[in-house]
Amino acid sequence: MRLLWRFMLPLSLLLVGAASHTRRKSQHDNEARILDLLLQELKLTEERGNDDQLKEALDFLRDYNQEADLMSHRMALYEFDFNTNVTDINSKKVEDQQVLFNSFLQTQKFKAEKFYKESHGWPDDISRQLKFISMAVVSTDPHLAREMAEISSNLSSIYASAKVCETSGDKKCHDLEPDLLDTMANSRDYDELLWAWKGWHDATGPKMKSMYARLVELMNNEAKENGYADEAAVWMEENDETNPSGFEALSDKFLADIMPLYTELHAYVRGRLAKTYGSDRVQDNKPISVHLLGNMWAQDWSSINPVVNPYPNKLFQEAEKGMKKEKLKPIDFFKIAEEFYTSIGLLPMTDAFWKYSMITKPTDGRTVQCHAAAHDMGTGDDFRIHMCTEINMFDFYVVHHEMGHIEYFMEYADQPYGFRGGAHAGFHEAIGDTIGLSVVTPKHLATIGLVDSEEDSDENSISFLLNLALQKVAFIPFGYTIDKWRWRVFRGDIKPNDYTSSWWNMHREYRGVAPPVPRDDPSLFDPGAKYHVPANVPYSRYFISHLLQFQFHEALCAAAGYKGPLHKCDIYRSTDAGAKFIKMLRMGASRPWPDALEVLTGSRKFDTGPLLRYFEPLRKWLVEENRKHNYRKGW
Secondary structure (H helix, E strand, O other): OEOOOOOOOOHHHOOOOOOOOOOOOOHHHHHHHHHHHHHHHHHHHHHHOOOHHHHHHHHHHHHHHHHHHHHHHHHHHHHHHHHHOOOHHHHHHHHHHHHHHHHHHHHHHHHHHHHHHOOOOOOHHHHHHHHHHHOOEOOOOHHHHHHHHHHHHHHHHHHHHOOEEOOOOOOOEEOHHHHHHHHHHHOOOHHHHHHHHHHHHHHHHHHHHHHHHHHHHHHHHHHHHOOOOOHHHHHHHHHOOOOHHHHHHHHHHHHHHHHHHHHHHHHHHHHHHHHHHOOOOOOOOOOEEHHHOOOOOOOOOHHHHHHHOOOOOOHHHHHHHHHHHOOOOHHHHHHHHHHHHHHOOOOOOOHHHHHHOEOOOOOOOOOOOOOOEEEEOOOOOOEEEEOOOOOOHHHHHHHHHHHHHHHHHHHOOOOOHHHOOOOOHHHHHHHHHHHHHHHOOHHHHHHOOOOOOOOOOHHHHHHHHHHHHHHHOOHHHHHHHHHHHHHHHHOOOOOHHHHHHHHHHHHHHHHOEEOOOOOOOOOOOHHHHOOOOOOOOOOHHHHHHHHHHHHHHHHHHHHOOOOOOHHHOOOOOOHHHHHHHHHHHOOOOOOOHHHHHHHHHOOOOOOOHHHHHHOHHHHHHHHHHHHHHOOOOOO
């Protein structure tokens, strides 16, 4: 079973409660509110004349909302329990609930389709709810639904429990977080980086490959059963309900817009890395070895900032020193993030958030999924984050990102069940990242006391922009490639024996990176080393969000009355910016994403312009540096 993103992927985008701490309701109150809305619609129909079909549809929606509330709440609980305690028992609970949910949605889908066909002339919100329910992608075969659930759980368990063990000394075994990620971020030893990178890819992918191939087969069969050509077509509709067939071409255009900036950044970074590792290991005009870029997947290059940044201003390093000086603990990160959101008029976290969230890696021996995520538990006041928080700038940023999801949950909570999701999956990812663009500015870090002062100079601006580009710009081709590869897999263009070779061919083509050692063995499955592939989470949302966050940021800065370079804007304490943000957030999925985008930005189209304007001073600097040092572009 897979539902469109606004219903199930990820489960954290499911049901929420009321949107304000002064308005939070019990589950019973939520159901009463839904019934009241339906009665209001009935009154409308009586004014327009008797319509038995519409009354039946409203009764159906009332019953659907009540049952979906209960089932999604149980699903959220089991998912959270599994993520914070990876056991076979908890995995089985998730599987069983997925099968039950599949059966429920199968029945409701066919009922909704019947009503949706008759909904012409009905109120838009009723027709749209029926449309969403009828779009659920479900299997009519309970055995295949069970098999899909079992494979999904097994893939997640393999990823969560994988370790890389040393071959000498005490042969200590290392988890991905924090051990291997710390090595990838901080080591400058070529061979140590290779050990960590190869170890992780070998510990995960090969165990997953046959299961993943079977999952692809099952998903494609289910997609066809629901009227789609393949699973890629399902994902296209998830990505853009307004023009599914055009989304891939739109993604291609966005990447093309960004590539001139990316190729300048890539050339500069490659030139600087050659000075550290030697021109024999980092060759001019060739792809960069992926393990040298400061991250297990080379999706974020900011950890190599000390290697490639020529200026002495080390903003983030100074901020981390400030964290240590202030003796900040993980809980303090969450309190600081909450204070940012409330300073612009958004909501504080609930009591349940502080009681139930897992904010550090447990020390009681449990295996947990450290990949951070926000969860909506479906009770109206219970929202959680699970995360293995460390005291560093990366996690400081991630906390703000994840809390953005929860703010979105709370703001659109008064919408009917089917509208309790982001206007677009990319919107959900962009909320916290938009705030993050303010949080990482020198001005903000000085305001909250993590650095001593805000020093404004051209060199400091370039240093800041380069550091951020290593995180944001470097990510964009990565975010593009993950789903580009999966779409080709779903369409049958890539066969199982070619999974890994095609993966690296595409990363070479679009990103200019390559594996440090040959990965041609068909038993390997390097895509499985990236969480979102075994977890089956679509990735285009992150690609879109990395463009969208700059579009949001530019609009909020204008609302705050800010004048000046976009990269220096901090909307902290601007309730005018917050009010505009809230207006869009409260819409949820009640309208197509262009409507929501227009409310905040005045535009109905995604736009790469704000990102390019943000980094324009850096682009000019990179062009000159590459010319001066004869760093060649391309690979």
